[in-house]
Amino acid sequence: MRKFGEYVRAAYGCFSAKWIFGVLAALSLLPTLTKTVLLCITKESLTAGAVFFADLFCIVCACISAFLAVRSTNGNAKQAAGIWLKGCLPCIAALYAGEIPAGLLGGKFGTTGKIIACSVAGTLLGLSFYLLGSAMRGKAERKAGREIARIGIAVLLAIVCLYLLPYFFDLGVETVLSGNKSWSAKLAAELLNTVFRWALLVPALAFICGKEKQSEEKEEAVPTESKRSFLPYITTCISAAVLLCAAVLLFPQTVSPADRLKDEYYSRTNMACYNLLGGNIITAVNEYSDIQRELEIWKNIADGSWNDISESEIVSNQMLAYLDTYANHADDRLETMERYYTAGYIRDTDYCFEMLSEYKKADTLTSEQKNRRAEILTNLAANGLYIGGLPEVEENAAVMAEVIENASSYQNSFEYAGLLAKMRVGVTNGTNIADSVGTGITYQFVSQAIEKALKNPEDFVWNYMAVMLYNNQEQHSLNLVSDYSDDKRILTVAENFENQFKKQLGKDMTEEEQIGIKRLVMQTYLRALALDKCADYGMEALNELDTPFIRENTMYALLKTGRYEECLKLAEETQGGTDPAPLYYAAAAALGKEDFNASVGYVLELAKQVKTSEYPKKADELLHAYLSLLVVDTETTKAKYSLLSKEQINKLGSDEFLKNYLEAYVNACYPSYGGHSIYDDAYTEAMETALAAADRVISERGELCYPHYLKGVTLMQQKKFEEAAEAYKKAIEYKSDDPMIWYALYAAYEELGEWENAYTAAEIAVGLSPWFNYYSDYEGIGIHPYSYREGAKAMIEKQHKASQKGENE
Numbered sequence: 001m002r003k004f005g006e007y008v009r010a011a012y013g014c015f016s017a018k019w020i021f022g023v024l025a026a027l028s029l030l031p032t033l034t035k036t037v038l039l040c041i042t043k044e045s046l047t048a049g050a051v052f053f054a055d056l057f058c059i060v061c062a063c064i065s066a067f068l069a070v071r072s073t074n075g076n077a078k079q080a081a082g083i084w085l086k087g088c089l090p091c092i093a094a095l096y097a098g099e100i101p102a103g104l105l106g107g108k109f110g111t112t113g114k115i116i117a118c119s120v121a122g123t124l125l126g127l128s129f130y131l132l133g134s135a136m137r138g139k140a141e142r143k144a145g146r147e148i149a150r151i152g153i154a155v156l157l158a159i160v161c162l163y164l165l166p167y168f169f170d171l172g173v174e175t176v177l178s179g180n181k182s183w184s185a186k187l188a189a190e191l192l193n194t195v196f197r198w199a200l201l202v203p204a205l206a207f208i209c210g211k212e213k214q215s216e217e218k219e220e221a222v223p224t225e226s227k228r229s230f231l232p233y234i235t236t237c238i239s240a241a242v243l244l245c246a247a248v249l250l251f252p253q254t255v256s257p258a259d260r261l262k263d264e265y266y267s268r269t270n271m272a273c274y275n276l277l278g279g280n281i282i283t284a285v286n287e288y289s290d291i292q293r294e295l296e297i298w299k300n301i302a303d304g305s306w307n308d309i310s311e312s313e314i315v316s317n318q319m320l321a322y323l324d325t326y327a328n329h330a331d332d333r334l335e336t337m338e339r340y341y342t343a344g345y346i347r348d349t350d351y352c353f354e355m356l357s358e359y360k361k362a363d364t365l366t367s368e369q370k371n372r373r374a375e376i377l378t379n380l381a382a383n384g385l386y387i388g389g390l391p392e393v394e395e396n397a398a399v400m401a402e403v404i405e406n407a408s409s410y411q412n413s414f415e416y417a418g419l420l421a422k423m424r425v426g427v428t429n430g431t432n433i434a435d436s437v438g439t440g441i442t443y444q445f446v447s448q449a450i451e452k453a454l455k456n457p458e459d460f461v462w463n464y465m466a467v468m469l470y471n472n473q474e475q476h477s478l479n480l481v482s483d484y485s486d487d488k489r490i491l492t493v494a495e496n497f498e499n500q501f502k503k504q505l506g507k508d509m510t511e512e513e514q515i516g517i518k519r520l521v522m523q524t525y526l527r528a529l530a531l532d533k534c535a536d537y538g539m540e541a542l543n544e545l546d547t548p549f550i551r552e553n554t555m556y557a558l559l560k561t562g563r564y565e566e567c568l569k570l571a572e573e574t575q576g577g578t579d580p581a582p583l584y585y586a587a588a589a590a591l592g593k594e595d596f597n598a599s600v601g602y603v604l605e606l607a608k609q610v611k612t613s614e615y616p617k618k619a620d621e622l623l624h625a626y627l628s629l630l631v632v633d634t635e636t637t638k639a640k641y642s643l644l645s646k647e648q649i650n651k652l653g654s655d656e657f658l659k660n661y662l663e664a665y666v667n668a669c670y671p672s673y674g675g676h677s678i679y680d681d682a683y684t685e686a687m688e689t690a691l692a693a694a695d696r697v698i699s700e701r702g703e704l705c706y707p708h709y710l711k712g713v714t715l716m717q718q719k720k721f722e723e724a725a726e727a728y729k730k731a732i733e734y735k736s737d738d739p740m741i742w743y744a745l746y747a748a749y750e751e752l753g754e755w756e757n758a759y760t761a762a763e764i765a766v767g768l769s770p771w772f773n774y775y776s777d778y779e780g781i782g783i784h785p786y787s788y789r790e791g792a793k794a795m796i797e798k799q800h801k802a803s804q805k806g807e808n809e
Helices: 002-013 015-042 048-073 077-097 099-137 144-176 183-209 231-250 257-277 281-303 311-316 318-327 333-342 349-361 367-382 393-408 411-424 443-455 460-472 486-508 511-527 531-542 548-560 564-574 581-592 596-612 617-631 646-653 656-668 681-700 706-717 721-734 739-752 755-768 785-808
Strands: none
Touching (some): 015 048, 015 183, 077 099, 099 144, 099 183, 144 183, 183 367, 281 393, 318 349, 333 349, 349 367, 443 460, 511 531, 511 548, 531 548, 548 564, 581 596, 596 617, 596 656, 617 656, 617 706, 656 681, 739 755
């Protein structure tokens, strides 16, 4: 232990230890001091050349200190120079060039890259230490294994003493000084780190460069050749080359402010795209909106146009604040910049350098301005920033044209995202604040998407978005009067959408994708009530793809447009199997063309499916729809029941289940026939007959929706509102997606004065309706659940106010 103490004292006590500290200080402390002094002298951004020569000065000081350290241990100047060339120069080159792999690998691979870079730099420095030790000890023939061990020890000591332990020490110092961002704190941290590295390095170098052990001295020494050899100076040449390359690579890039700004915009645009692809839509849209707004101002300045930059934009966007000082405050630019700086709107590095430039241009400065300039200089130096500034706006605004073109190429992508973001999350205009709840798919967004799609007919995404939003919009108010309405314009968009899909995929389009496209286009035609177009499209689509969806909706469109022959033919081709749709459309088409015998035959088959099918819900819905066509007049069709012959009516009655269903329907709708009074005996008898018939249908097949619905309709007319509500709720159990039944339930609750339940039922009816302004079966005629919902809501509020008033009294 005593020997170790003596060894340490001898290491730190020698004169060379002081010069080793000078080497480390010249490479770590001196650059900060030199550049800070230059910054304070010039009081503006340093040039790249000034920074380079400051670094060069520090390297020269490190080399001088290294020579003096060697000279202090070896009195012979010539030998000291040789040791400096063979050993010290490689060490300085390794220390200086060690920053290169750290910058390259650290920037590309993060923490892993930094670890690899430190290992590489430490290995190079360790090899340099070995060369220094060899130069200090002189030449002797030694065993290879012993030399390899010496190299390994030198590398290990270099990594541990110069990189690993200082790294953890530096973390500790940063933690202690984390609250202090001043220049003096930065200098103190660098000084502590330099002292720590020096404390580790001195004994390590003493060990590496010390005399040979006694056992090694006894080894056979090989006398040095008398001839002068240049081989030992190869490392010197390599070290000089490394220093030169490092100087070139670390030389501050002489990039103009305009080019730096362009690169920054490219980087920001790419980052916004990255966020967009990563699903971070709000961040991406907000960032791109900022970029667009900034570039818009740059373009206006280049064109000499007026720039109206709002106060809120100045507060939230530093670049817009800077452009505002130039564009709108030419006479009081420095005062405006100071106001924005003190208000905290702008603390950007480049902006601070611009303020220094403005201070230098000023004729005189107040004491307050001088103090503020000193504060800016200190803050820049504390952060190690010596070069910066923004481009001259007027001179470089034209350079932004390339940036504007680049950003514009992404415009559609961000407009898509912006539209989706507003619907999903919500983005308040003019700010970067995202609302917690989006607006949903409102008609404004649908109209905007359709407008974009029509302006960009070959843009697949806009056409797709317009079609999707149209089909999924909330509160769709149908408008078929104007040719410029969205319900008319979407037809063109749907055609463009399919054409672009085929154009982009062509032969690569799978059958599943083709079916998806056909479904979406047909759904669009149906929602827009372009039924003739839907029918034609469906007939053509069946030649390529024959699917149940396309076939059924084609039959529907043919039926609703009165093309009964085509509908009947298609339905007859489709019959067979368990699907009840072809039977319904065959029966309905035959009814439309007044082929009553055929129609009765088809509906008997449909009724049989309702009775026997394992899944009767759809068959029940279609049978109910057929009886509606048979019994009820609409604005587009007349009821056919009165045109049936006695034989045809008897044939319908040959099936007891169908007879009871029809009897329930006809009598439940009895008041719709003109001239009947609710006080007539016939009325009372009709209601009782309807109830009895509905009960018989239910007793035969209880899990049907519409017999319960007909029962509810009858009970409502008998003013048995509670029983009617129960019947409607039972119908909803078996089919919960028919808005007509929910509306009927609303009416029952309204009569009972149960406004909370009434509002809920009306709300659901609105949500299930194809259109916001009314419910109907794609004919444009029907109930208006929205107005009833609003009425129920008003009654709820009225009840709540009355209740609160009663409690207060």
